[in-house]
Amino acid sequence: MKSQKIRDLDENELQHQLRTIEEQLFRLHFQMSMGTMEGLKKARAMKKDRARIYTILKEREMAGAKK
Numbered sequence: 001m002k003s004q005k006i007r008d009l010d011e012n013e014l015q016h017q018l019r020t021i022e023e024q025l026f027r028l029h030f031q032m033s034m035g036t037m038e039g040l041k042k043a044r045a046m047k048k049d050r051a052r053i054y055t056i057l058k059e060r061e062m063a064g065a066k067k
Helices: 003-007 011-033 040-066
Strands: none
Touching (some): 003 040
16 A cells, blocks of 8 residues: 555544554564465554554554644
8 A cells, every 4th residue: 555545544443444454464473473475564564554554544643633
């Protein structure tokens, strides 16, 4: 997911996306522990998306604290 697309979402949608990503990552880690390594690229991409979401949420929090 591109960072501009993430920036266009409101806070509730970001929280929903974050929960979805966390759940998918949990399932992928479980599958990888069972021996399938098919989701490695997908897991890396989801970790990056999760980091982007956390960064944007923090930016919005900091901007709100300034006002």
